[in-house]
Amino acid sequence: MFTSDMAESRQKTVVLQGLDAGMFGEILSYIYSGTLRVSLDKVQPLYQAADLLQLDYVRDTCSSYLAMNVERCTCVDLYKFANVFSVDIVKKACLQFIQRSFVEVASSEEFYSLSVNQLTEIISHDELDVKEETTVWEAVVRWVQHSREDRLHHLPNILPHIRFNLLTPYNMVAILDHPLISEDPGRSAIRNVVKETSNMKRRVGMDTLEMALLFTESTKEMLWMNPGQGKYIRCHYDICPVAGTVTTDNDIYFLARESSQKHALFKYNHIKNNWERKSSVCMVDPSDHYPPSDYLMEIDGQLLPHCDIITA
Incomplete structure (x- = not known):
């Protein structure tokens, strides 16, 4: 805003939109004292304020703090936050945690808040710690059914990321007969997607x-x-x-x-x-x-x- 050719760079008084007053106070305190106080309850709004004000040190400190505090109860929320603000260090830490704890994370309420792009990014990784590919399919089913009307049309884009070649013939038949697929108007195209996912690598959890x-x-x-x-x-x-x-x-x-x-x-x-x-x-x-x-x-x-x- 201030380093570009935007109108604000030439104004004497600038109204900052979306800046939390409390976080601005924390940043002022840091500027005068050199001490930055970071905690889980305020680190995200503090990062947003630092990002808006282009304070690299505060932003980097918040990023490192977030990456070190990725837990089961925070990993999905922090993963979405990292996606919005392109915080690579936090996103990487969250993805690693979600991959290692996929069974537990996929059963949580927070899992259903993922966007379709975030969901496919997670289930596309080789490092997913699952013993069977049916675990991934069941997680996708729960995600779709959580808001069926809004999400069912995403299914053809999600299915290529499920490694159907790793399923047993029995599980493959059961999936093809599942209502999400058998009752879909585009079921023929979906069936082709299911059958074409071959030669995909095994997940890391299958060989642990x-x-x-x-x-x-x-x-x-x-x-x-x-x-x-x-x-x-x-x-x-x-x-x-x-x-x-x-x-x-x-x-x-x-x-x-x-x-x-x-x-x-x-x-x-x-x-x-x-x-x-x-x-x-x-x-x-x-x-x-x-x-x-x-x-x-x-x-x-x-x-x-x-x-x-x-x-x-």
């Missing part, structure tokens, strides 16, 4: 293995065991874990010692095959009467270190 993770303290070596084949895989990483756990979402977390008073919390990125630092953990004072061992556990969906507090 159940693995056991073994590690010892003060070493960078980790041992993975495939119980089905009785094989072991040795891996070396740049962190020395002192405690670890696997959550109910199949996420792997480790504590690694930074100092005598602080540990770092790392999360394994399955896609990149690396460990990402998430936060710091302030350890208990040795003078306190706690056991010296370090623990990391999940309780009611919350990740908790032993007797300590996780800080950003």
Whole structure:
């Protein structure tokens, strides 16, 4: 607005439309103090204000904060937000999360708010963690039926992204007989689309293995065991874990010692095959009467270190 040849660039007084007064106050506070306070409840409007005012640092800080806070309850909302504002780092984080947790996300109410383009982008990825392609078909059916009159005409554009060549003959017949297809006026064209989706790759979740993770303290070596084949895989990483756990979402977390008073919390990125630092953990004072061992556990969906507090 101000750097282009628009009329506002030549005016002494400019009325900014769509700028939240509270967020403008936060930005003014940052300009004068150099401190930017970001939280989940205001990070999106803060990003919008920074985007309008072309404040790159604030925008980048908000982007990084959003990317680090992608969870099951926020991934769809943040994915749509990232699409609107073309925030690639957030969109990538959301897509990775949705792909890994597709079964749970596709059963959520937020899933039905996706646009047809967003839906097809998600289900077109090889990295979708599903054991059977029927899971993708059933998710599409639920999405269409959530607003059937408005969405049924999108079905011919969605179907090419379902990998029907990965279905059993029984499931293929069941899908062709499904009311969404058998009762559609253009069912002949739809049937052709279904039959023409051949030679498409398997999804990543179809070939995943159940693995056991073994590690010892003060070493960078980790041992993975495939119980089905009785094989072991040795891996070396740049962190020395002192405690670890696997959550109910199949996420792997480790504590690694930074100092005598602080540990770092790392999360394994399955896609990149690396460990990402998430936060710091302030350890208990040795003078306190706690056991010296370090623990990391999940309780009611919350990740908790032993007797300590996780800080950003």
